[in-house]
Amino acid sequence: MRKINKKAEERWLTPWMFFVWFLVGIAIVVAVGVFYLSSIDSRGYESESLGNKILSCFIDSGNIKPELFQDSDVFANCGLDKKIISDNGLFYFNVSVYSSSEKRYIWSISGGNREFEINCFLPGDSMPKCEKTRAYALCAGEGYILEVLTGSNQVGGKL
Amino acid sequence: MRKAGSTDFLSSVIIFILLNVLFFSVMFAFVYISGSKARIYEQAYSKQIALILDGAKPGTNITLDLSKIYEVARKEKRFERMIILDSENNVVEVRLQNSGEGYRTKYFSSANIKILENRYEEKLNIYIN
Numbered sequence: 012m013r014k015i016n017k018k019a020e021e022r023w024l025t026p027w028m029f030f031v032w033f034l035v036g037i038a039i040v041v042a043v044g045v046f047y048l049s050s051i052d053s054r055g056y057e058s059e060s061l062g063n064k065i066l067s068c069f070i071d072s073g074n075i076k077p078e079l080f081q082d083s084d085v086f087a088n089c090g091l092d093k094k095i096i097s098d099n100g101l102f103y104f105n106v107s108v109y110s111s112s113e114k115r116y117i118w119s120i121s122g123g124n125r126e127f128e129i130n131c132f133l134p135g136d137s138m139p140k141c142e143k144t145r146a147y148a149l150c151a152g153e154g155y156i157l158e159v160l161t162g163s164n165q166v167g168g169k170l
Numbered sequence: 171m172r173k174a175g176s177t178d179f180l181s182s183v184i185i186f187i188l189l190n191v192l193f194f195s196v197m198f199a200f201v202y203i204s205g206s207k208a209r210i211y212e213q214a215y216s217k218q219i220a221l222i223l224d225g226a227k228p229g230t231n232i233t234l235d236l237s238k239i240y241e242v243a244r245k246e247k248r249f250e251r252m253i254i255l256d257s258e259n260n261v262v263e264v265r266l267q268n269s270g271e272g273y274r275t276k277y278f279s280s281a282n283i284k285i286l287e288n289r290y291e292e293k294l295n296i297y298i299n
Contacts, residue, residue: 023179023186032193039197043204053217053275060224061278090228092280095260102278167217167275 050166054140057102057163062144065089065104065159075108075150075157085120096123103127103139103162111147111154127162139164208266211242212273216264219253220275222296223262228281232296240292242266253294255285 068089069079079088085106086093096102103123109116124139131141141162148155215236222232236252243252243266254263254272260279265272282299 023182024189028186028189036193036197039201043201047204047209051213051217053221056221057224057278060221064224064279086280090280092260092278095276095278099276101276165276167213167273 052140053167054163054165055142057165058140058142058161061091061102061104061161061163062142062159064091065106065161066144066146066157069106069157070146070148073148075148075155077150080108080118085122091122093122100124100126101163101165103131103141103160105160107158107160109156109158111156117155124162124164127164128160130164131160131162137164206246206267207242208246209273211239212264212266215239215253216262216273216275219262219264219294219296220277223277223281223283223298224279226279226281226296226298228299230296230298232298234294234296235292236287236294237292239264239266240289253285253287255283257283 069075105121107119127139130138139162144159146157148157246267248266248268252266260277261274263272263274284297286295288295
């Protein structure tokens with residue numbers, strides 16, 4: 012009888028108990044670390060926002076603004092900061108115009124980090140998040156397709 | 171009168187419970203101390219404001235509710251300059267802690283932007299021209 016009690020006593024404080032605490036402690040530390048060190052990824056929204064901004068600047072009520080093809084300063088016309096887009100390598104845009112009837116390439120303009128043209132389609136978290144938007148618009152009675160590729164790789168934090 | 175065996179058993183149970191309480195107290199304290207919400211709110215609001223600035227058209231006035239970050243900032247004992255707009259470098263910084271740097275996000279809009287913190291209503295007024 013005494014022997015049974017002795018076994019019961021030993022179950023309370025054993026090296027296994029400390030080992031379990033150690034595991035629980037490690038799990039909590041790792042979980043807290045993963046939760047608080049993870050970052051909010053807004054790159055997709057930034058790409059979308061940039062694409063919308065460019066499209067709305069090129070198209071007005073379903074018509075392409077013809078002056079944009081003549082004046083190449085897309086930054087000033089679309090309200091984009093040239094220094095931020097060109098110098099930091101965080102953003103990219105490319106606008107291509109095709110004739111809708113002949114599917115013929117007509118004109119294009121781009122700005123920002125040109126590496127995104129390739130990186131946009133590569134997998135991985137360090138690669139930029141991109142958005143491809145297509146819109147149909149008219150110019151002098153003729154139909155055109157505007158293809159806008161935009162990308163962002165801004166992680167944020169200590170810039 | 172209790173036997174020696176049962177006394178040992180009782181004391182080991184008490185030690186076990188005390189050690190458990192101590193261990194989980196340390197763990198809760200660790201989670202509480204390391205789990206400051208300030209860093210998360212700094213990041214979330216910095217990115218949110220940058221997205222708002224990027225998406226807005228000139229002539230827009232936007233009011234953003236800041237009650238949540240005021241609550242966090244009060245806990246961190248920070249009472250001024252929580253949202254800093256560096257319009258020269260196109261950077262929005264949200265700083266809710268007195269120690270360390272805040273979280274910075276760049277915005278690509280070239281519009282003339284002004285922000286005004288309304289501390290009484292805990293709101294941020296953004297003017298885009």
